[in-house]
Amino acid sequence: xxxxxxxxxxxxxxxxxxxxxxxxxxxxxxxxxxxxxxxxxxxxxxxxxxxxxxxxxxxxxxxxxxxxxxxxxxxxxxxxxxxxxxxxxxxxxxxxxxxxxxxxxxxxxxxxxxxxxxxxxxxxxxxxxxxxxxxxxxxxxxxxxxxxxxxxxxxxxxxxxxxxxxxxxxxxxxxxxxxxxxxxxxxxxxxxxxxxxxxxxxxxxxxxxxxxxxxxxxxxxxxxxxxxxxxxxxxxxxxxxxxxxxxxxxxxxxxxxxxxxxxxxxxxxxxxxxxxxxxxxxxxxxxxxxxxxxxxxxxxxxxxxxxxxxxxxxxxxxxxxxxxxxxxxxxxxxxxxxxxxxxxxxxxxxxxxxxxxxxxxxxxxxxxxxxxxxxxxxxxxxxxxxxxxxxxxxxxxxxxxxxxxxxxxxxxxxxxxxxxxxxxxxxxxxxxxxxxxxxxxxxxxxxxxxxxxxxxxxxxxxxxxxxxxxxxxxxxxxxxxxxxxxxxxxxxxxxxxxxxxxxxxxxxx
Numbered sequence: 257x258x259x260x261x262x263x264x265x266x267x268x269x270x271x272x273x274x275x276x277x278x279x280x281x282x283x284x285x286x287x288x289x290x291x292x293x294x295x296x297x298x299x300x301x302x303x304x305x306x307x308x309x310x311x312x313x314x315x316x317x318x319x320x321x322x323x324x325x326x327x328x329x330x331x332x333x334x335x336x337x338x339x340x341x342x343x344x345x346x347x348x349x350x351x352x353x354x355x356x357x358x359x360x361x362x363x364x365x366x367x368x369x370x371x372x373x374x375x376x377x378x379x380x381x382x383x384x385x386x387x388x389x390x391x392x393x394x395x396x397x398x399x400x401x402x403x404x405x406x407x408x409x410x411x412x413x414x415x416x417x418x419x420x421x422x423x424x425x426x427x428x429x430x431x432x433x434x435x436x437x438x439x440x441x442x443x444x445x446x447x448x449x450x451x452x453x454x455x456x457x458x459x460x461x462x463x464x465x466x467x468x469x470x471x472x473x474x475x476x477x478x479x480x481x482x483x484x485x486x487x488x489x490x491x492x493x494x495x496x497x498x499x500x501x502x503x504x505x506x507x508x509x510x511x512x513x514x515x516x517x518x519x520x521x522x523x524x525x526x527x528x529x530x531x532x533x534x535x536x537x538x539x540x541x542x543x544x545x546x547x548x549x550x551x552x553x554x555x556x557x558x559x560x561x562x563x564x565x566x567x568x569x570x571x572x573x574x575x576x577x578x579x580x581x582x583x584x585x586x587x588x589x590x591x592x593x594x595x596x597x598x599x600x601x602x603x604x605x606x607x608x609x610x611x612x613x614x615x616x617x618x619x620x621x622x623x624x625x626x627x628x629x630x631x632x633x634x635x636x637x638x639x640x641x642x643x644x645x646x647x648x649x650x651x652x653x654x655x656x657x658x659x660x661x662x663x664x665x666x667x668x669x670x671x672x673x674x675x676x677x678x679x680x681x682x683x684x685x686x687x688x689x690x691x692x693x694x695x696x697x698x699x700x701x702x703x704x705x706x707x708x709x710x711x712x713x714x715x716x717x718x719x720x721x722x723x724x725x726x727x728x729x730x731x732x733x734x735x736x737x738x739x740x741x742x743x744x745x746x747x748x749x750x751x752x753x754x755x756x757x758x759x760x761x762x763x764x765x
Contacts, residue, residue, distance in 0.1 A: 265290040270305035283308050303449050310380045332407040334383055335390040343406025347416045347470040350402055361430055361462050362470070363415040364477035365393065368486065369455040370411045381447050385454050388445045389413075396440035400433050414474055417460075434460060434494055441490055457484045461495040476500075479507065505551050510562050512548065517568070517575055522546045522559075524579050525746035526597070528756070529717060530738045532731050537756050539630065541598040541739065542580045543746050544572075560602065573605040577618060581629075583749065585622045598630040598660060606633060607644060612651050619655065626656030632683070634662045635673065642673070649678045660717065664705065674712055682709040684735075686720025693725050706733045 269284035283305040293301065330342040338346055351360070367373075367386060374382035390405075390413055397403050402418040419429050437458070444451040459480035463473045477495070480503060484491045493499070516522060522544060529539035546554040563569045580599055587594045605611055619626055631652065649659055660681035661674075674682075684705055691698040702718075709716045718730050721740030730738065747755065 268293055268301060270302060272305065272309050280309075300449075306448060307378060307380060334387055335407050335413070337390060337405045337407040337413065340406065340408045343404060343408060343414055343416075344470045344474070346404045346406075350404065350416065350418060351465055351470070357420055359419045359430075359462060360465055361417040361419065361460050362473045362477050363417065363458065363460045364474060364481050365389075365413040365415075366457045366478075366481045367411045367454055368457050373452060373454065377447075377450060377452070381450065381452065384447045385445045385452055389441060389454065389456065392440045393437065396437040397433070408474070412478070414477075416470065430460060430462070430494055434492060438490055438492060453489070455486075455488055456490045457481045457486075458490065458492040459484065459495060460493070461500065462497075476504075479503065506558070506562060509548065509551065509554060509558070510566050513546075513559070513562050513566060513572075514568060516546065516548075517572060522575070523748070524576065524583070525748055526752050527739060527746040528744045528752075529595075529598075530743045532718075532727070532735050532738050535743075537595055538737055539595045539598060540752075541632070541746075542576065542600075544576060544600075545746075564602075564604070569602055569604045570608050570611075573599075573601060574614060577615060581618050581622050581624060584628050585624060588624070594628065596628060596630050596658065598632050600632045600662065603633070603636075603645070606631075606648060607641065612648060615652065615657070616655060626652065627658075629656075630658045630660055630681070632660045632662045635664070642676075646676060646678065653678055671708075674708070674714070679714065681717055681737075682714045683717045683719055683739075686740075689718055689720050689726060689730075689740075692729050693723070699729065702730075703733045706730075706735050710734060 265288050267284060267286050269282045271282050272280045274280050285301065330339050331337060332339055337343070367389070370382055370386065373385055390407070393413060393415065394405060397405070397415055397417065400417055401420055404416040406414040406416075408414050417430075417433070419433075441456060441458075444453040459477045461473060461477045461480065465473070468476075480493060480495055480500075483503065484493060495503075523546075524542050525545050526540040526542055528537050529541065530536070531538040544556050544559055546559055548554055559572070560569070563572045576599060580597055584594055584597060615626075615629075619629075653659070658680040659678060660683050661677065661679045662683045663685045664682050682705070684702060688698060688702045688705070692702050693699075706716050715736040717737040717739055718726075718735050719739050721727060721730065721738050721742050723742060727738060727742065744755065
């Protein structure tokens with residue numbers, strides 16, 4: 257009790273009683289300002305007192321209930337679902353009695369924000385949400401045939417479903433069931449204090465269980481759940497064979513990327529950039545290639561996506577710089593006059609605290625000038641911290657490195673950036689080049705981009721050029737450089753030397 261000034265001028269209390277009705281204490285509010293509780297405040301105060309009581313007496317009740325449940329069938333005391341090991345045992349029992357015309361599916365449901373709910377509203381409210389959603393899920397699957405319901409972790413529920421496909425195609429049935437489940441799961445959960453709409457991720461995967469064990473298929477479903485977009489509300493996916501193969505492939509590639517990088521199993525190819533006026537080699541673009549032992553050629557965007565998810569982007573692009581600079585040095589040592597080589601760099605690498613020093617030291621160690629390099633960047637990698645990016649670009653320009661803005665015109669292009677970014681080249685995306693002969697609007701757009709670049713003192717590179725008619729049109733527009741399959745596909749080192757040995761990679765001796 258406060259006894260000194262300014263004293264307590266307001267007090268409201270509610271007695272907290274145990275199951276034996278004896279008082280445990282008093283939940284109270286005190287204030288220095290005199291006032292009276294309105295009816296709404298009074299009801300809210302009593303509701304809060306109920307929550308406090310539940311928090312006090314819940315541990316004992318839950319403990320007793322849990323022990324009783326575990327003595328029965330190893331079920332979760334909150335949802336009455338089978339716990340993890342028993343869940344998979346029950347699935348194996350169903351599979352052992354397998355009959356024809358059945359297809360099997362495993363569902364994994366994740367409460368993606370249950371920790372947030374528990375931290376902000378308390379464990380009682382969080383348990384209420386889990387209990388209500390699990391009840392809705394049970395209602396949704398109650399009429400779909402044989403099923404097993406489990407709670408494998410605090411934030412995960414699992415369901416095994418055996419569908420009788422004599423009633424129709426399995427894919428159609430599971431899609432209908434998924435729609436029913438989404439309808440059952442939708443809507444807020446009403447608690448004693450709040451209405452809460454939890455974020456839920458759900459994946460359903462089909463398997464015949466001839467090779468995989470139930471727990472392996474469930475772990476696969478969890479992997480799909482993890483890869484779902486993290487959006488508010490309910491996110492779900494029915495995993496088809498094609499989707500499953502694609503995700504498994506990316507999973508295997510993710511595991512292999514770091515090892516393959518260390519073992520130099522990735523390589524670089526070089527696509528020539530041709531001077532539009534004299535058709536001589538004016539530059540090269542270094543492009544990453546990965547020929548995986550199992551999945552074949554992996555596309556560059558897929559490599560970058562995998563690297564981003566594995567936090568390997570910076571290490572990967574460092575490897576590219578080392579490989580390209582070593583190759584330039586080797587050509588120089590052989591007496592070749594090497595044109596400027598472009599390297600694609602993500603915003604992650606460009607803004608890395610060690611990137612400028614790394615490139616500078618690499619050039620010094622190889623006795624090369626920055627004038628041998630061009631760095632290609634894409635506009636969407638610059639949005640977050642444009643001033644820091646400009647500072648980094650200027651540091652690299654001081655040692656002779658030039659910059660190209662790649663894929664200009666795709667997505668959202670901010671023309672104001674062209675005034676402030678210290679770039680030398682503007683690369684026109686293939687999507688503009690494809691239709692410049694047939695489509696007057698595409699021609700006008702491409703011509704406008706080139707005119708804009710020329711007016712700003714920038715040189716232009718047309719990407720993806722495949723026909724002589726396109727080259728004629730681009731020359732008319734005063735495009736500076738041509739890159740595309742009309743002149744050359746990306747080439748390995750030996751192919752490049754053979755093709756351009758007597759033309760542009762001219763020996764100085």
